[in-house]
Amino acid sequence: MSSSKKLITCLSIILVVVLSCTQSVHSQLQVGFYMNSCTFAEFIVKDEVRKAFIQDEGVAAGLVRLHFHDCFVRTGGEGYYVPAGRRDGRTSLASEASxxxxxxxxxxxxxxxxxxxxxxxxxxxxxxxxxxxxxxxxxxxxxxxxxxxxxxxxxxxxxxxxxxxxxxxxxxxxxxxxxxxxxxxxxxxxxxxxxxxxxxxxxxxxxxxxxxxxxxxxxxxxxxxxxxxxxxxxxxxxxxxxxxGQLGVLTGNAGEIRTNCRVINS
CATH class of the missing domain: 1.10.420.10 (Peroxidase, domain 2)
Incomplete structure (x- = not known):
């Protein structure tokens, strides 16, 4: 399995954990967004990213690229906190990247x-x-x-x-x-x-x-x-x-939280 596929699989698992813990979705991004609904969500993300980076240093660049493509993670490297709470869109077009x-x-x-x-x-x-x-x-x-x-x-x-x-x-x-x-x-x-x-x-x-x-x-x-x-x-x-990370934010009832980040929820 390629490093990019392993990373996507890793993030898919994380999103499922977050989804299963989340009881309600607020309308504003914030650090510690899942503190009440899923206390360890951001810790899980950070730990999984750390382990992925140990296995493949190229993951770091991939995560930056994902961020440019509209994704949230609490990244490593510079150690800054990213406000969480973004929801996935229901449309994803490769042409939009180019x-x-x-x-x-x-x-x-x-x-x-x-x-x-x-x-x-x-x-x-x-x-x-x-x-x-x-x-x-x-x-x-x-x-x-x-x-x-x-x-x-x-x-x-x-x-x-x-x-x-x-x-x-x-x-x-x-x-x-x-x-x-x-x-x-x-x-x-x-x-x-x-x-x-x-x-x-x-x-x-x-x-x-x-x-x-x-x-x-x-x-x-x-x-x-x-x-x-x-x-x-x-x-x-x-x-x-x-x-x-504040660009084009979908919050509240807009968008969705995918159970599999590769595809929209059916």
Missing amino acids: TNLPPPTLDVDQLTQSFANKGFTQEEMVTLSGAHTIGRSHCTSFSNRLNNFNGTRSQDPSLDPMYAARLKEQCPQGSTDPNLVVPMNPSSPAVTDVGYYIDILANRGLFTSDQTLMRNPITANQVNQNARNPMLWRLKFAAAMLKM
């Missing part, structure tokens, strides 16, 4: 507008981009920067040559293997730190949307600040993730 999540090819202005459409400031965009400190990427998401960049038959000049050479070894030109992946932050791919920003300063941002942050003096300054102040970035990141 139309709402910013692709890795956007420039800084496009990124700013994409996040602004969701109510985030430019600084919050730079802060949330730091989520690329963990996880992996398919070669197809950045191969345009390695070969025939902008039709010039060369690599992106903003990409560090030594880093580009390593990426070319990991992602050979002309390969059709859809499973080829590389870490987004090679120095610490499973650790939530400011290595992402340090890489950008060294022209080792993996995506166009990463390195483009240095093309605007304001966002470039924020990259510098985050690289120099890990604790400040952690605080900003937690705040931005909490804000994201």
Whole structure:
């Protein structure tokens, strides 16, 4: 069973536990939402996530991705508390991910507008981009920067040559293997730190949307600040993730609590 399927199964079990304990659903998200109806719900989530992470460090990146796709967990890593109480929607379309999540090819202005459409400031965009400190990427998401960049038959000049050479070894030109992946932050791919920003300063941002942050003096300054102040970035990141958790909330009688998170309740 793949790590993603194991994680989904784990979360499905957790949701069943929460459902069986919940007697009523309130209309406002809050830390400790299940304290009265299911005292150990959040502890169960945290413990299961911890055990899943021990088995597969890639789970951390998967959970961040899930959060961007509208999911709640009380995450590890930075140790912040996420208000619980979100209900599942009855509609789930893969197409909505591609139309709402910013692709890795956007420039800084496009990124700013994409996040602004969701109510985030430019600084919050730079802060949330730091989520690329963990996880992996398919070669197809950045191969345009390695070969025939902008039709010039060369690599992106903003990409560090030594880093580009390593990426070319990991992602050979002309390969059709859809499973080829590389870490987004090679120095610490499973650790939530400011290595992402340090890489950008060294022209080792993996995506166009990463390195483009240095093309605007304001966002470039924020990259510098985050690289120099890990604790400040952690605080900003937690705040931005909490804000994201408030988007499109279904509470009360809206939506549902699924007994199997793969499918809507019948």
